Amino acid sequence: SPSSSKVVTHLPGFDGPLPFYLETGYVGVEEETGTELFYYFVKSERSPGTDPVLLWLTGGPRCSGFTGLAFEVGPIKYVLAPYSGGLPQIEYKPLSWTKMASIIFLDSPVGSGFSYARDPKGNEVGDYSSSLQVQTFLNKWFTDHPQYLSNPFYIGGESYAGRVIPLIAQYISEGIEKMQQPLINLKGYLVGNPVTEKNYDISFRISSAHGFGIISDQIYEAAMKSCKGDFVNPTNQLCAGLLRKIENLISEISDGHVLYKKCVLDAPKPFDDALGRKFLLEESTQINALPSRPDLDCFTYGYYLSYFWMNNNSTRNALGIKEGTIGEWVRCIKGLPYAFDMPSNIPYHLNLTTRGYRALVYSGDHDLIVPLLSTQAWIRSLNFSIVDDWRAWHLDGQAAGFTIAYTNNLTFATIKGGGHTAPEYQPKECFAMARRWLDNEPL
Numbered sequence: 001s002p003s004s005s006k007v008v009t010h011l012p013g014f015d016g017p018l019p020f021y022l023e024t025g026y027v028g029v030e031e032e033t034g035t036e037l038f039y040y041f042v043k044s045e046r047s048p049g050t051d052p053v054l055l056w057l058t059g060g061p062r063c064s065g066f067t068g069l070a071f072e073v074g075p076i077k078y079v080l081a082p083y084s085g086g087l088p089q090i091e092y093k094p095l096s097w098t099k100m101a102s103i104i105f106l107d108s109p110v111g112s113g114f115s116y117a118r119d120p121k122g123n124e125v126g127d128y129s130s131s132l133q134v135q136t137f138l139n140k141w142f143t144d145h146p147q148y149l150s151n152p153f154y155i156g157g158e159s160y161a162g163r164v165i166p167l168i169a170q171y172i173s174e175g176i177e178k179m180q181q182p183l184i185n186l187k188g189y190l191v192g193n194p195v196t197e198k199n200y201d202i203s204f205r206i207s208s209a210h211g212f213g214i215i216s217d218q219i220y221e222a223a224m225k226s227c228k229g230d231f232v233n234p235t236n237q238l239c240a241g242l243l244r245k246i247e248n249l250i251s252e253i254s255d256g257h258v259l260y261k262k263c264v265l266d267a268p269k270p271f272d273d274a275l276g277r278k279f280l281l282e283e284s285t286q287i288n289a290l291p292s293r294p295d296l297d298c299f300t301y302g303y304y305l306s307y308f309w310m311n312n313n314s315t316r317n318a319l320g321i322k323e324g325t326i327g328e329w330v331r332c333i334k335g336l337p338y339a340f341d342m343p344s345n346i347p348y349h350l351n352l353t354t355r356g357y358r359a360l361v362y363s364g365d366h367d368l369i370v371p372l373l374s375t376q377a378w379i380r381s382l383n384f385s386i387v388d389d390w391r392a393w394h395l396d397g398q399a400a401g402f403t404i405a406y407t408n409n410l411t412f413a414t415i416k417g418g419g420h421t422a423p424e425y426q427p428k429e430c431f432a433m434a435r436r437w438l439d440n441e442p443l
């Protein structure tokens with residue numbers, strides 16, 4: 001199916017014309033199932049002719065690309081006011097990475113956001129097939145937007161997107177080697193608090209919980225002793241019991257940022273009642289006594305507002321959403337089939353960086369979902385030599401985090417005070433980091 005796109009000059013709830021160029025559209029990526037991926041494209045607010053183009057993916061899998069646009073690195077945000085019906089208001093966010101890069105926010109895998117398959121079979125994707133669809137998307141998008149083909153191109157994203165981004169970059173790099181048209185100018189990739197390998201993530205979730213004072217020395221030591229390095233499939237009762245105890249203690253706090261209030265993430269109740277549909281709670285750990293409406297001072301309040309905004313007809317018309325494709329918009333949809341079929345992405349990290357692609361791996365340092373210790377550990381396992389040893393990186397005369405640079409243009413950086421989605425918690429620091437890295441400056 002042919003691609004379709006629309007220039008969006010006004011958005012409901014935004015006062016006046018948008019002060020940036022926004023285009024939305026669909027790109028067909030699979031004929032048999034009628035699969036089309038939906039995107040939001042924001043042109044760089046600096047020098048779009050030469051600035052990098054960044055494809056931004058959200059985790060989940062199947063969180064909408066809109067999460068990246070409105071909550072992470074894009075130029076809009078919700079006005080956080082108590083919701084009492086009607087259309088939530090949005091405003092301009094100056095700390096947007098579109099200040100130095102054009103960004104494509106993509107709803108991928110199919111089923112997320114407004115991406116859809118005419119035949120429900122099209123939703124049966126996994127790591128490999130959804131990554132191939134992103135490659136098809138990019139080939140078509142660049143064919144339709146040839147003016148951006150010579151710009152440096154990067155792929156970025158967080159959490160589960162960080163798991164598939166090296167695979168997508170691998171596919172693109174193989175296309176480049178075969179001189180496939182359109183020839184994409186891939187320069188590298190960046191991933192934040194990226195999911196990598198379960199055993200790394202869980203074992204360091206435990207040591208990080210210990211370091212943050214969530215579990216005691218005694219519990220920590222007992223778990224290390226009885227689990228013998230396997231925290232995914234406990235081999236004895238003692239270990240299993242300790243892991244339950246640890247998860248119980250972690251459930252007292254917000255594991256996406258240990259210092260923040262524990263909040264319900266999504267699932268506004270009023271939609272349940274009005275449309276008679278069931279919302280799924282985003283995280284199984286959130287099923288407890290919490291009300292389904294987050295408090296106004298919760299960092300998830302904007303997520304809550306997004307459901308009302310997105311499911312309003314005026315918004316859908318403005319965005320050019322095809323009627324009858326997606327019922328209700330959900331920020332992170334659960335319950336669709338997904339095959340976690342890629343055992344590890346470390347081989348792709350290794351392959352891409354040794355072949356000259358630049359890589360930035362960053363970690364919000366207060367996240368327990370993908371803790372920085374876990375990320376540091378797999379990076380070390382690559383066995384690259386250090387070219388710029390561990391040091392603070394600064395913003396406004398203060399340490400904004402710590403960083404270490406390896407050969408093969410691989411940089412690791414922490415974001416002091418950041419959580420699972422670092423730009424959401426520390427927008428200034430993340431903006432500075434991204435600007436320096438994208439402009440080829442040291443952090």
Ligand SMILES: COc1cc(/C=C/C(=O)O[C@@H]2O[C@H](CO)[C@@H](O)[C@H](O)[C@H]2O)cc(OC)c1O
Nearest residue numbers: 058059060061063067158159160195201369370
């Ligand atoms: C399938 O296996 C795993 C998946 C994840 C995914 C987390 C994730 O994407 O979080 C979401 O990130 C996005 C940001 O990309 C946020 O917007 C969402 O709120 C958040 O839920 C993590 C794991 O272990 C640490 C796994 O083992």
